[in-house]
Amino acid sequence: MAFDRIKMPDIRKYFKKNKSGRPKFKLNSIFNLRFVLILVIIAAIMIPLCLGGIIIAKSYAKKAMEDIIIEVKGQGNLLAADIASSSYVNTLNSQIVDAELDQMTYTYSARILIVNDNGIIVKDTYDYETGKIIISEQILSALKGNVSDKYDTRTGVADISLPIYNEDNDASIIGVINITMTYGKVVDMTTYIKGIIVTIILVAAMIAIVCAFLVSNVIVRPLGKLSGSIDFVTDGAKARQIEEKSFYEYRKIACSVNRMLDKIKVVDDSREEFVANVSHELKTPMASMRVLAEALLSMDDAPVETYREFMDDIVSEIDRENEIINDLLTLVKADRSDAELNISTVNVNELVEHVLKRLNPIAESKDVELIMESFRPFAAEIDEVKMTLAITNIIENAIKYNRTNGSVRVSVNADHKYFYITVTDTGIGIPKEYIDRVFDRFYRVDKARTRETGGTGLGLSITRSIIIMHKGSIKLYSKENEGTTFTIRVPLNHGQTGGDLL
The missing domain is CATH 3.30.450.20 (PAS domain)
Known part of the structure; x- marks a missing residue:
């Protein structure tokens, strides 16, 4: 065999050029x-x-x-x-x-x-x-x-x-x-x-x-x-499971990576679904406005009452579009890792009472009784505006999806580390197979009923993000045709950790 045909190992990979252009040995390649x-x-x-x-x-x-x-x-x-x-x-x-x-x-x-x-x-x-x-x-x-x-x-x-x-x-x-x-x-x-x-x-x-x-x-x-x-996944290919066959430590790492890949797949699917939902939710009011506008244009001598009715519908669709955009902006701000909280010491009992007073007209219009149980007065370090929004979303949902002559019981309590807000309704409940998805963006268990009750499908997602920002947790228990219970746990002091988050 000729010497020039012998394949010599390429040692250039262990060297890199410095500023002067001379090769410099790369210790990282060896160690x-x-x-x-x-x-x-x-x-x-x-x-x-x-x-x-x-x-x-x-x-x-x-x-x-x-x-x-x-x-x-x-x-x-x-x-x-x-x-x-x-x-x-x-x-x-x-x-x-x-x-x-x-x-x-x-x-x-x-x-x-x-x-x-x-x-x-x-x-x-x-x-x-x-x-x-x-x-x-x-x-x-x-x-x-x-x-x-x-x-x-x-x-x-x-x-x-x-x-x-x-x-x-x-x-x-x-x-x-x-x-x-x-x-x-x-x-x-x-x-x-x-x-x-x-x-x-x-x-x-x-x-x-x-x-x-x-x-x-x-x-x-x-x-x-x-x-x-x-690297295969990093380069943009679809995530694939790693074979978990080797020594124990490798199997443990491979199992963790597989869980991470599964999570990436879920996040990717959720992102695609979220984009599709956003497109659909934003297109729906636009389509309605287009239909109404074209109908008006097609009528030469339409009565004023018809014009007023159509314009009222267009304004309603614009309001709906604006509500979706505002909710999206709120959700994006809450999801940011560097989102800021305006922390202040707030009397939580008074905050909940204020929310119930604002929602009481809605409850009365649906023949739903609002009941508040406060075990003791206390104050907590929270963002008053954001926490008010989170509590409002939960109680408002409990009213919307309740039965006639039903009730919503709001319980407020605290221990030496956390405060707890429990919202229990006597509504239609959530089927077991849908409970894990109620916090997903734009997800609706009953789409037909949602159209009747209104809303953007982002309320619970926003609520969850706000609770997590406060280092708290939110849990859900529901039984179909019996009712739903949401429990919020938030640290009294913002500096302490709230534990596991759902």
Whole structure:
């Protein structure tokens, strides 16, 4: 295969150009989840292995040196006893002691000094320091009856000093045996063990890298699919469900994303339905006005009464159009995330009483009795204008969709955190399958009855938005042919959270 045909990896994606036009390395392209997982897995395997190898090598060297020192001390004590019994410190004449010195020197690769109680070296197996005075901390300590030893596991060098006691008087010290040895076998064995450990670590490193790539691929691949699905939706395609098959955390994320996609679909459908409803609601009065105007134009000598009647109808349709537009503007303002509230401390009991007084003529015209129950007076931090609109919409609906000789009971109460307004009517009720949609914009359960009662179909949507702006909640209970109950819960203090919102 020719070299120019080999497909090389494109590393340009890891670089970007700076202001000078030179490529600049992009760290964000490298430090992704896959890279972090690989580093973590390799570190999780390699760090314990390296630490374990160091501990094993040091532990072996330390234990080996301690065993050798114990053995040498035993041999040194025997040698000290022979030196004391043969008066070797004074005479230097004992074949047994000489043989023992030669054997220890050869066996342990040691240099042995015999020092008398004046600190003079009387015997040096290397013949370097014989006759010289030696003064060291270890020698002085041994002359006081202490056994001392020092060793270095890195070099394998040990220094041991043992007192020589007078054979006739154990408390009397006549000299010191100083043994300096280099135990190369320990160093060699330690080096050999370290080599094996390094080999194991290198093999483990390769295995760790392979495992890290495999594990990271298993973890990252589903996330790549998830990202692709989200990008698919972001690019404008229709939302599609993400497969929930993988490890638990991925299934949890996929489930959340699927719920989000379902919500997006519902919102998108609602938006399309809302646009269609707005178009229809705005076109209906326009169509009626067009029909009335064309009818007037087609009549050459129409009576004044007919003109007046038609013009009254046109004015009514204009008023209806204006009402729809005003409600739409109110709803848009309430839905804005940065919508402002003119918060003030308001007596809620008086506010509800004022609403009932304004609606009482409508209730009397429909033979509906308005009843108010106030358990205790209280004040709350609310936007008086918006809250008045919300309460008015609920009570007005309760009147419109009530029965002749029916009633609307309005209950006002509060605890230490919230105030509650409950509106219960004896009207026609709402079928169970429609309850979840009553707060939708322009949605009407009974369109024929709505035309009779009037309204734009935006009242409850506006009410819900206002309650949410006040960090409150609104709940609905209804049973067909028995009546409906709306319950509003709003924090007394605007700064506190009102909990779950419907």
